[in-house]
Amino acid sequence: MTEGNFVDYTKVHIESGRGGKGSTHLHREKYIDKGGPDGGDGGRGGHIIIKGNKNLWTLYHFKYQRHFKAAQGGNGAKQRRTGEDGDDIYLELPLGTVIRNTETGQIIHEVLEDGDEFIIAEGGMGGKGNWHFKSSTRQTPRYAQPGTEGEALEVTFELKILADVGLVGFPNAGKSTLLSVLTAAKPKIANYEFTTLKPNLGIVEYRDFQTFVIADIPGIIEGAAEGKGIGHRFLRHIERNSTLLFMIPADADDINEQYQILLHELRKYNPEMLDKERFVAISKSDMLDEELMGEIKEHLDNEGAFDGAPYMFISAITQHNMQQLKDRLWQMLNE
Structure with missing residues (x-):
C-alpha cells in the first residue's frame, strides 16, 4: 500500500431509506361489489449498516464516494401484500x-471485531394499509399511512490502527529501517525527517510460526500533543497498541532527555498512554564500539534513565540484538 492510498480520516453523509406508503386498495372481484379494504403495508426503508472487515487497513475506499443513501421501501399492494x-x-x-457524530463529536460506535455489524441509520417504517383502519362505523376507509422518513446523519470515520507494538520516536530515529528488518514490510526509508507520513504495518514472524503486529508511525516532535507537525494524526494511532517501543538513536545528544520529551507528549495527549508496557531500543548502535557502548550504559544506569523501563542496544543494519528484541517484545505481549 502506498502512502497516497492510506486514508485514516474522512467525513461522510449517510441517509437511510424512507418507508413505503400503505395501500388504500378496496377489494373487488366478480359478484363482490364491496369487498372492503385490503390495502397492504408499506415496506421498511433500507438501513445503513456498518460492518467490520479485518482485511481492510485504510479508509481509502471513501476517498471518492462520501454520500450514501439507502433505497426507499416498496409501497403496499392489494390483498394485504406488504411492500x-x-x-x-x-x-x-x-x-x-x-x-463520531460530526456535529457533536460524540462517539457512536467503534469497530473492533471482524464481521461486527451495527445499524447506524435505521430505515423509515412502512405506512399501514387501509385495512388496519376498518371498524364497525368505518367500513371502507379510503386512506392509509405514508411511510416515515429515514435518518440523515453526518459522520466522521477515524482509524486508530490495531497493532500489538507501536514504534515511538523522533523523526529519523530508524523506525522504518527496523520495521523493514523485523518484517516483510517495505516502508519508505531515507535520511531526512518525516520520511514516514503514513503508518506502516508489519507482521513479525516469531518462533513456532507465531506472529505479532508492529506499527511504524510518523515520528513525534515536541508539541505533537497540541497538533504541531503531524501531531494528533500520529498520537491517535498508538492509543490501541498494547506495548510501546521507544526508539532513540545512539548519536542523540541526551538519550534520556529524548525519552522524557517523548513521554511528556504522550502524557499531555492522554495520560492513560503511560499505563502501557514500555521498552526502549537504542538504535544505530553500530556507530558505537564496545567501550563507548559500555560508557553510555554505565551513565544511563547511574542516572536511573527511562524511569526504570528496560532498554537494549540494537542495530537494524548489522542485525545486532534483533532476535533478542523480538524475544523481549514477545515476552511483554504475553505476560
Whole structure:
C-alpha cells in the first residue's frame, strides 16, 4: 500500500431509506361489489449498516464516494401484500475505526471485531394499509399511512490502527529501517525527517510460526500533543497498541532527555498512554564500539534513565540484538 492510498480520516453523509406508503386498495372481484379494504403495508426503508472487515487497513475506499443513501421501501399492494423492504447499504470499515457524530463529536460506535455489524441509520417504517383502519362505523376507509422518513446523519470515520507494538520516536530515529528488518514490510526509508507520513504495518514472524503486529508511525516532535507537525494524526494511532517501543538513536545528544520529551507528549495527549508496557531500543548502535557502548550504559544506569523501563542496544543494519528484541517484545505481549 502506498502512502497516497492510506486514508485514516474522512467525513461522510449517510441517509437511510424512507418507508413505503400503505395501500388504500378496496377489494373487488366478480359478484363482490364491496369487498372492503385490503390495502397492504408499506415496506421498511433500507438501513445503513456498518460492518467490520479485518482485511481492510485504510479508509481509502471513501476517498471518492462520501454520500450514501439507502433505497426507499416498496409501497403496499392489494390483498394485504406488504411492500418490499428497501435494500440496505453496508459500509465496510477496517478494525480500529471510531465513528463520531460530526456535529457533536460524540462517539457512536467503534469497530473492533471482524464481521461486527451495527445499524447506524435505521430505515423509515412502512405506512399501514387501509385495512388496519376498518371498524364497525368505518367500513371502507379510503386512506392509509405514508411511510416515515429515514435518518440523515453526518459522520466522521477515524482509524486508530490495531497493532500489538507501536514504534515511538523522533523523526529519523530508524523506525522504518527496523520495521523493514523485523518484517516483510517495505516502508519508505531515507535520511531526512518525516520520511514516514503514513503508518506502516508489519507482521513479525516469531518462533513456532507465531506472529505479532508492529506499527511504524510518523515520528513525534515536541508539541505533537497540541497538533504541531503531524501531531494528533500520529498520537491517535498508538492509543490501541498494547506495548510501546521507544526508539532513540545512539548519536542523540541526551538519550534520556529524548525519552522524557517523548513521554511528556504522550502524557499531555492522554495520560492513560503511560499505563502501557514500555521498552526502549537504542538504535544505530553500530556507530558505537564496545567501550563507548559500555560508557553510555554505565551513565544511563547511574542516572536511573527511562524511569526504570528496560532498554537494549540494537542495530537494524548489522542485525545486532534483533532476535533478542523480538524475544523481549514477545515476552511483554504475553505476560
